[in-house]
Amino acid sequence: MAEDQYPALDFDPFSDEFLTDPYPFHERLREAGPVVWLERYRVWGMARHRQVNAALMNWEAFSSAAGVGLSNFNKEKPWRTPSIILEADPPLHTRTHKILTRALSPMSLHSLRADFEHEAERLVEELVERVTFDGVADLARAYPLKIFPDALGIAPEGREALLAYGEMVFNAFGPRNERFERSMANAAAVTAAITAMCERDALDPSGIGAQVYRSVEEGVISYDEARLLVRSLLSAGLDTTVSAIGNALYLLARNVGEWRTLRDNPQLVRTAFDEALRLESPVQTFFRTTTRAFEVEGVRIPEGDKVLLFYGAANRDPRRWIDPNRFDIRRRGGGHVAFGTGVHRCVGEALSRIEGECILSALAARVKSLALDGKPKLRLNNTLRGFETMGLTVKT
Numbered sequence: 001m002a003e004d005q006y007p008a009l010d011f012d013p014f015s016d017e018f019l020t021d022p023y024p025f026h027e028r029l030r031e032a033g034p035v036v037w038l039e040r041y042r043v044w045g046m047a048r049h050r051q052v053n054a055a056l057m058n059w060e061a062f063s064s065a066a067g068v069g070l071s072n073f074n075k076e077k078p079w080r081t082p083s084i085i086l087e088a089d090p091p092l093h094t095r096t097h098k099i100l101t102r103a104l105s106p107m108s109l110h111s112l113r114a115d116f117e118h119e120a121e122r123l124v125e126e127l128v129e130r131v132t133f134d135g136v137a138d139l140a141r142a143y144p145l146k147i148f149p150d151a152l153g154i155a156p157e158g159r160e161a162l163l164a165y166g167e168m169v170f171n172a173f174g175p176r177n178e179r180f181e182r183s184m185a186n187a188a189a190v191t192a193a194i195t196a197m198c199e200r201d202a203l204d205p206s207g208i209g210a211q212v213y214r215s216v217e218e219g220v221i222s223y224d225e226a227r228l229l230v231r232s233l234l235s236a237g238l239d240t241t242v243s244a245i246g247n248a249l250y251l252l253a254r255n256v257g258e259w260r261t262l263r264d265n266p267q268l269v270r271t272a273f274d275e276a277l278r279l280e281s282p283v284q285t286f287f288r289t290t291t292r293a294f295e296v297e298g299v300r301i302p303e304g305d306k307v308l309l310f311y312g313a314a315n316r317d318p319r320r321w322i323d324p325n326r327f328d329i330r331r332r333g334g335g336h337v338a339f340g341t342g343v344h345r346c347v348g349e350a351l352s353r354i355e356g357e358c359i360l361s362a363l364a365a366r367v368k369s370l371a372l373d374g375k376p377k378l379r380l381n382n383t384l385r386g387f388e389t390m391g392l393t394v395k396t
């Protein structure tokens with residue numbers, strides 16, 4: 001390709017059509033080239049694993065500080081106070097990241113595991129008795145909605161606001177389309193509820209939220225910063241795991257052989273959840289903003305441009321995986337970017353894995369067959385891929 005020539009595509013990655021079945025679009029994006037120009041939003045796009053991974057590793061050139069959505073914070077006023085971890089670069093990010101890493105370390109999560117297991121077993125037992133249920137409302141949503149706020153130390157009342165807030169946050173990374181506007185219908189009340197939940201006095205002293213406030217006492221961050229870090233936990237921690245668990249249930253129900261393999265080999269639960277994350281990645285896209293002109297395989301991306309990274313496409317790149325569209329719970333080696341990579345890699349990864357693994361383990365121990373009742377319905381979101389409803393029937 002001649003210099004300064006690059007493929008330009010006109011489709012809308014935030015349209016119903018794209019979000020309903022992104023995979024044919026992903027293939028076109030990957031095949032078009034290592035970097036493409038998306039005319040509709042005047043942004044660059046990268047969908048191959050190599051380039052997505054490299055951009056995520058390079059926070060100096062691919063900054064998060066101007067926001068990781070379409071909106072460029074250097075040019076537009078953000079819809080909420082920016083996150084001081086997600087929408088920040090080092091050195092600010094280094095300080096805040098340390099605090100959440102500690103609050104969510106495998107060490108501090110260790111004591112939660114017993115409760116998580118117990119709740120998963122209790123819930124699965126209840127659903128097994130019902131035989132037929134909604135895999136989303138009754139399981140993928142019910143489970144995280146109980147244990148995640150419990151772990152953070154949030155009061156039992158008013159937890160539905162957490163889901164409504166997640167919906168807003170993840171739609172807000174896309175354009176101001178109808179989907180975004182609809183999710184913002186109740187924004188004032190939902191935001192007020194979330195803001196109240198983040199205050200130190202609203203949090204149980206034994207929870208992860210209170211742990212974040214210990215850093216205030218230690219003089220590492222201010223009270224307002226701690227409040228924003230708790231807001232990050234509430235923003236990022238619930239809808240993502242709801243999608244992850246729902247997507248895993250969908251793949252296991254659709255792939256009878258893989259379900260049997262998991263039942264016969266419960267030690268595969270970790271790779272099974274990981275493979276579901278690769279194949280139906282909850283976070284489909286995030287943007288970065290270039291801090292300088294950057295050349296990708298002969299194409300020059302100018303400074304200050306938005307670049308859309310297609311995590312879901314990278315995770316099915318045939319250049320990286322053999323038989324990439326196949327759900328294979330024995331697949332090993334990781335390497336997918338469902339949690340991102342580099343300095344912004346998900347801080348809640350260990351917590352999300354405990355949630356996913358507890359649910360899959362409880363099901364595998366108790367359920368012989370898992371079948372979809374009819375066609376599950378997607379819940380379209382500008383960033384997240386997940387289901388709204390999923391009829392399931394189980395046999396023991």
Ligand code: OVV
Nearest residue numbers: 083086169231232235236
């Ligand atoms: C990873 C993520 C998603 C959404 C919100 C945030 C983080 C935040 O820090 O607020």
